[in-house]
Amino acid sequence: xxxxxxxxxxxxxxxxxxxxxxxxxxxxxxxxxxxxxxxxxxxxxxxxxxxxxxxxxxxxxxxxxxxxxxxxxxxxxxxxxxxxxxxxxxxxxxxxxxxxxxxxxxxxxxxxxxxxxxxxxxxxxxxxxxxxxxxxxxxxxxxxxxxxxxxxxxxxxxxxxxxxxxxxxxxxxxxxxxxxxxxxxxxxxxxxxxxxxxxxxxxxxxxxxxxxxxxxxxxxxxxxxxxxxxxxxxxxxxxxxxxxxxxxxxxxxxxxxxxxxxxxxxxxxxxxxxxxxxxxxxxxxxxxxxxxxxxxxxxxxxxxxxxxxxxxxxxxxxxxxxxxxxxxxxxxxxxxxxxxxxxxxxxxxxxxxxxxxxxxxxxxxxxxxxxxxxxxxxxxxxxxxxxxxxxxxxxxxxxxxxxxxxxxxxxxxxxxxxxxxxxxxxxxxxxxxxxxxxxxxxxxxxxxxxxxxxxxxxxxxxxxxxxxxxxxxxxxxxxxxxxxxxxxxxxxxxxxxxxxxxxxx
Amino acid sequence: xxxxxxxxxxxxxxxxxxxxxxxxxxxxxxxxxxxxxxxxxxxxxxxxxxxxxxxxxxxxxxxxxxxxxxxxxxxxxxxxxxxxxxxxxxxxxxxxxxxx
Numbered sequence: 230x231x232x233x234x235x236x237x238x239x240x241x242x243x244x245x246x247x248x249x250x251x252x253x254x255x256x257x258x259x260x261x262x263x264x265x266x267x268x269x270x271x272x273x274x275x276x277x278x279x280x281x282x283x284x285x286x287x288x289x290x291x292x293x294x295x296x297x298x299x300x301x302x303x304x305x306x307x308x309x310x311x312x313x314x315x316x317x318x319x320x321x322x323x324x325x326x327x328x329x330x331x332x333x334x335x336x337x338x339x340x341x342x343x344x345x346x347x348x349x350x351x352x353x354x355x356x357x358x359x360x361x362x363x364x365x366x367x368x369x370x371x372x373x374x375x376x377x378x379x380x381x382x383x384x385x386x387x388x389x390x391x392x393x394x395x396x397x398x399x400x401x402x403x404x405x406x407x408x409x410x411x412x413x414x415x416x417x418x419x420x421x422x423x424x425x426x427x428x429x430x431x432x433x434x435x436x437x438x439x440x441x442x443x444x445x446x447x448x449x450x451x452x453x454x455x456x457x458x459x460x461x462x463x464x465x466x467x468x469x470x471x472x473x474x475x476x477x478x479x480x481x482x483x484x485x486x487x488x489x490x491x492x493x494x495x496x497x498x499x500x501x502x503x504x505x506x507x508x509x510x511x512x513x514x515x516x517x518x519x520x521x522x523x524x525x526x527x528x529x530x531x532x533x534x535x536x537x538x539x540x541x542x543x544x545x546x547x548x549x550x551x552x553x554x555x556x557x558x559x560x561x562x563x564x565x566x567x568x569x570x571x572x573x574x575x576x577x578x579x580x581x582x583x584x585x586x587x588x589x590x591x592x593x594x595x596x597x598x599x600x601x602x603x604x605x606x607x608x609x610x611x612x613x614x615x616x617x618x619x620x621x622x623x624x625x626x627x628x629x630x631x632x633x634x635x636x637x638x639x640x641x642x643x644x645x646x647x648x649x650x651x652x653x654x655x656x657x658x659x660x661x662x663x664x665x666x667x668x669x670x671x672x673x674x675x676x677x678x679x680x681x682x683x684x685x686x687x688x689x690x691x692x693x694x695x696x697x698x699x700x701x702x703x704x705x706x707x708x709x710x711x712x713x714x715x716x717x718x719x720x721x722x723x724x725x726x727x728x729x730x731x732x733x734x
Numbered sequence: 735x736x737x738x739x740x741x742x743x744x745x746x747x748x749x750x751x752x753x754x755x756x757x758x759x760x761x762x763x764x765x766x767x768x769x770x771x772x773x774x775x776x777x778x779x780x781x782x783x784x785x786x787x788x789x790x791x792x793x794x795x796x797x798x799x800x801x802x803x804x805x806x807x808x809x810x811x812x813x814x815x816x817x818x819x820x821x822x823x824x825x826x827x828x829x830x831x832x833x834x
Contacts, residue, residue, distance in 0.1 A: 408772035419783035469832040
């Protein structure tokens with residue numbers, strides 16, 4: 230018995246190498262920063278980059294396999310590995326951003342910079358675990374690992390009143406919704422006596438619980454997920470936190486933490502609330518447990534999220550806050566892929582995440598550079614920027630166009646697949662709402678472009694110069710945004726084989 | 735033996751008090767106490783369910799909830815201290831730089 234357990238454990242650890250290497254890296258970051266931190270200020274960043282590359286290597290080696298490890302606590306499958314790529318890419322880009330960030334260089338944060346990279350890595354680790362966990366204990370713990378790291382990161386600049394206020398609001402909303410979520414988990418446990426999501430599904434199917442009880446626990450658990458992905462009734466923290474937090478952290482939260490929330494949400498819904506004994510006519514379609522209005526709940530959530538996000542974004546004059554509302558709207562678009570309840574919708578969602586990664590990080594990077602040179606994130610300073618910094622303005626325009634979803638950008642491909650999945654599943658009303666929302670979003674994205682190219686510069690007409698390092702980072706982000714807008718077949722294929730989840734059709 | 739429903743009602747009442755406290759109270763430290771109350775009411779429900787169902791998974795989850803609650807509150811108190819140094823207040827109505 231004991232011997233078998235040890236064999237199982239070593240087998241599991243072998244398939245857990247990406248997470249192990251991340252853990253080793255984050256311990257190294259703290260240790261090396263304590264020893265050498267005084268002499269080499271950026272040692273944490275370089276160790277993190279090296280560690281992320283090693284993790285990427287293990288993740289690539291893992292891709293394609295599908296197995297369950299640690300006695301059904303955690304799975305490794307193409308779906309979770311796809312999300313691991315997203316987290317790794319975004320962590321890599323964010324570490325590079327942080328190396329160039331003026332906020333971290335010129336405040337007291339520079340004395341604690343080693344810990345900053347530690348928390349970036351621990352957030353990534355939490356996101357990795359979120360993508361793969363199939364047990365409600367693991368789900369709750371990894372969600373909290375991500376949350377607690379992001380509370381600290383949001384308030385990293387201690388002397389900034391905005392930064393600490395942001396992290397205060399984040400902690401209160403976060404704790405409230407994770408409290409609701411754990412209450413929902415306790416109800417599910419009370420109903421089924423199980424915490425493994427496959428076992429929960431089996432119990433749901435075999436003993437027909439009343440849909441009302443299922444609904445209450447589902448809604449409570451959705452509160453936790455909704456807060457992570459900033460879906461509408463749980464979005465109140467998003468604008469405040471995104472505006473107050475250091476901009477590198479904002480960019481990181483908007484991609485990694487949101488992607489992790491979606492990864493877990495979709496796995497949870499698909500594994501627990503889908504009746505896999507029924508086969509619907511369409512290949513890869515899911516049948517929801519009888520009597521549970523899951524599709525309707527998610528559809529309403531999606532419509533509300535994108536509408537509220539887009540409409541409030543129109544009034545924003547602070548670019549960071551505008552991008553916060555736009556990220557809420559994007560959560561709504563991505564939820565459209567879940568509404569479909571088909572593998573097709575999930576693959577569209579994965580494509581959209583890759584697009585969102587490049588364009589959103591790029592947009593935040595441009596805002597960061599402009600804020601560094603002009604000292605403000607207000608839309609006023611963008612007046613006439615097209616003449617003062619033509620390269621940045623063009624790149625920023627491409628990101629904004631991609632966020633709107635206009636060809637020939639990656640954002641368009643993402644939206645195209647989402648809408649076609651919706652129309653394929655005959656959820657026409659939501660597709661109409663989505664298209665109308667894209668039109669609304671055009672207004673506030675283009676307002677920035679108009680200010681850059683048609684506005685007269687008011688403050689200081691001298692041109693703004695950027696170092697080659699800045700230009701390289703901009704190119705790294707803008708080239709995929711354009712390239713995958715026209716050459717998207719490999720991405721689509723990659724997403725389509727990545728929808729496979731362990732043990733699920 | 736006390737029936738399960740009593741535990742569940744007590745936990746529901748405690749949970750509701752906790753949620754209302756988070757929404758209504760204005761002092762950050764009291765808000766954190768209310769969050770603790772929410773998590774502990776969940777623990778009560780879990781232990782009740784666990785002994786009713788007769789497996790130990792629920793009691794195991796209680797330990798994890800306790801750990802998470804401790805971590806969350808320690809981070810939360812650190813943030814309250816950071817904000818108190820800047821603003822000399824912990825009333826969340828006065829912490830209002832960021833809005834709309």
